[in-house]
Amino acid sequence: MxxxxxxxxxxxxxxxGVGLLGGxxxxxxxxxxxxxxxxxxxxxxxxxxxxxxxxxxDLPAETVAEACQRSDVVVVASPVDRIAEMVILAAKxxxxxxxxxxxxxxxxxxxxxxxxHPDAAKKFVAAHPIAxxxxxxxxxxxxxxxxxxxxxxxxxxxxxxxxxEKAHRFWRLTGGQTCEMTPSEHDTHLAAISHMPHLVSALIxxxxxxxxxxxxxSGWRDITRVAAGDPTLWAAIxxxxxxxxxxxxxxVAEELEQLRKLLQDADDAGLxxxxxxxxxxxxxxx
Amino acid sequence: MxxxxxxxxxxxxxxxGVGLLGGxxxxxxxxxxxxxxxxxxxxxxxxxxxxxxxxxxDLPAETVAEACQRSDVVVVASPVDRIAEMVILAAKxxxxxxxxxxxxxxxxxxxxxxxxHPDAAKKFVAAHPIAxxxxxxxxxxxxxxxxxxxxxxxxxxxxxxxxxEKAHRFWRLTGGQTCEMTPSEHDTHLAAISHMPHLVSALIxxxxxxxxxxxxxSGWRDITRVAAGDPTLWAAIxxxxxxxxxxxxxxVAEELEQLRKLLQDADDAGLxxxxxxxxxxxxxxx
Numbered sequence: 381m382x383x384x385x386x387x388x389x390x391x392x393x394x395x396x397g398v399g400l401l402g403g404x405x406x407x408x409x410x411x412x413x414x415x416x417x418x419x420x421x422x423x424x425x426x427x428x429x430x431x432x433x434x435x436x437x438d439l440p441a442e443t444v445a446e447a448c449q450r451s452d453v454v455v456v457a458s459p460v461d462r463i464a465e466m467v468i469l470a471a472k473x474x475x476x477x478x479x480x481x482x483x484x485x486x487x488x489x490x491x492x493x494x495x496x497h498p499d500a501a502k503k504f505v506a507a508h509p510i511a512x513x514x515x516x517x518x519x520x521x522x523x524x525x526x527x528x529x530x531x532x533x534x535x536x537x538x539x540x541x542x543x544x545e546k547a548h549r550f551w552r553l554t555g556g557q558t559c560e561m562t563p564s565e566h567d568t569h570l571a572a573i574s575h576m577p578h579l580v581s582a583l584i585x586x587x588x589x590x591x592x593x594x595x596x597x598s599g600w601r602d603i604t605r606v607a608a609g610d611p612t613l614w615a616a617i618x619x620x621x622x623x624x625x626x627x628x629x630x631x632v633a634e635e636l637e638q639l640r641k642l643l644q645d646a647d648d649a650g651l652x653x654x655x656x657x658x659x660x661x662x663x664x665x666x
Numbered sequence: 667m668x669x670x671x672x673x674x675x676x677x678x679x680x681x682x683g684v685g686l687l688g689g690x691x692x693x694x695x696x697x698x699x700x701x702x703x704x705x706x707x708x709x710x711x712x713x714x715x716x717x718x719x720x721x722x723x724d725l726p727a728e729t730v731a732e733a734c735q736r737s738d739v740v741v742v743a744s745p746v747d748r749i750a751e752m753v754i755l756a757a758k759x760x761x762x763x764x765x766x767x768x769x770x771x772x773x774x775x776x777x778x779x780x781x782x783h784p785d786a787a788k789k790f791v792a793a794h795p796i797a798x799x800x801x802x803x804x805x806x807x808x809x810x811x812x813x814x815x816x817x818x819x820x821x822x823x824x825x826x827x828x829x830x831e832k833a834h835r836f837w838r839l840t841g842g843q844t845c846e847m848t849p850s851e852h853d854t855h856l857a858a859i860s861h862m863p864h865l866v867s868a869l870i871x872x873x874x875x876x877x878x879x880x881x882x883x884s885g886w887r888d889i890t891r892v893a894a895g896d897p898t899l900w901a902a903i904x905x906x907x908x909x910x911x912x913x914x915x916x917x918v919a920e921e922l923e924q925l926r927k928l929l930q931d932a933d934d935a936g937l938x939x940x941x942x943x944x945x946x947x948x949x950x951x952x
Contacts, residue, residue: 510881510882510883511883511884512883512884512885513884514885529883530880530881532881568878569875569877569878569881570878570881572873572874572875572878573874573878573879573881573882573883573886574881574882574883574885574886576870577870577885577886577889577890578885579925580866580870580889580922581885581889582940582941582944582945582948583918583921583922583925583944584862584863584866584918585944585945585947585948585951586921586940586943586944586947587858587917587918587921588858588859588947588951589855589858591855592854592855592856592858592859593859593947593950593951593952594816594845594952595796595816595818595855595856595859595860596796596859596860596951596952597796597797597798597815597859597860598797598798598799599798599800599860599863599864599867599891599892600859600860600863600951601951601952602888602889602891602892603863603866603867603888603889603891603892604863604948604951605885605888605889606885606888606889607944607945607947607948608945608948608949609941609945611938611941611942611945612938614941615934615937615938615941618929618934618937619932619934619937622929622932625929626926626929626930629922629925629926629929630926631873632869632870632873632922633919633922633923633926635869635872635873636866636869636915636918636919636922637919639865639869639915640912640915640916640919643904643908643911643912643915644912646905646908648901648904648905651901651904651905652897652898652901654868654872655868655895655897655900655901656897657872658868658869658871658872658893659868659871659893659894659895659897661871661872661874661879661893662868662871662890662893662894663894664879665871665874665879665882665886665887665890666879666880666882666887
């Protein structure tokens, strides 16, 4: 019966990179799939001990081959600049019908790199759960991180419909809701709604003077919240999605120039209109 | 005994403009000064009914003269572009030893305008509680809005030490902690830490495309939270503090250009350093 088959899948899931996102994938699956065995890659003994003590995974593995050899799903949750190589590595040791997916914030370069390795490409469906935190590390993982969040699934042109369907099914098991677009569409949209805003948030933090900083209120604190994010992760995201982000920054510069002109011309009505348009978009947002 | 005198003051407080901030002043005083009579200006019957029903004030008044005639403190909580005229009006009908203060987000123009009216200037100490919300209206007022928040007191050169001390004492009664600077220093710092960031937040919201908007995550939502603020209030703030804000926008444009160059040059190490500096400032912030 198909429900039986569904309930049996996935019997084993491997997480490569048990940080905030990888750990949250594990915790979210524990709720919906209590029987599923969770394997986490941990190369050093300390991390292995932490993974066991925290109950994030059932079994820590020391190598990618050991971690993947019997898994139905492998989730790669490394920093974006290391995802493609991990996918290719996981493909070598995982079963033929294994789904390999990831959590990277950029998709185009990862999908393109994996496409050059047909054995990996036929197991891989890239994905990006729109969920996260300025905090990092498995100690901040939560079982509800993906609940009702969008998970963008970005298949390659060669992805089989069966594997694609598996990817949707897997991500819904984490509590997320899935949608689909091409890797390029994803990167363009994310540059606009995540990567550029992250950099502008960091910019606002960076230029705050020591004299003004004590007067920061709740507005400034929220605007700059993500500036506390990990510079290494974000430098990697910028590097992978450079062109789209640069194009967004250009748009910011142009809009900023218009705004400066409204102020310079003392165009209070124009400024009111400008603020009203911003408020309107904000109110239409999720 | 001085404690008795302190406990007796202020016996009556008037709020001119019972919105989010004015209403929160009233609610915060209720906790520390249960005996103090609170008067609120409400020109139309509907607002008067609301103020009574909500318990925000003890007595609604129909005119500024009626509202101020027996008060020890008058708090002007109108939009910034109407504060100076309200202060001047309140000074005409309030007792000789009345403290008039305000909650405006800009200070230089207000203090300068009031300075031209010596009868008002001798009762007025400008102030700015660094507290607020993207929400507005008395229905969103809370008794704890000012708790442990900075209230910047910005005396004029002519302000007497006695009146200044009264202003500090009054604002501490709301739960806030006071600090002091000149109106110009205040406006320069607030342009940097509040007004410019508000505009940039609105800018990020304004340029979000309808295609990308559904993918907005918690980062975008926090960065753009204040973009939901009242355009009329913010247009007035910009108008009052135009030069300082324009200068801050110029600095944003310059920093943005540096950032674009880091991306364009594929200077990943430079970008990492840039993000690290932003994170450092964020972590030093209150």
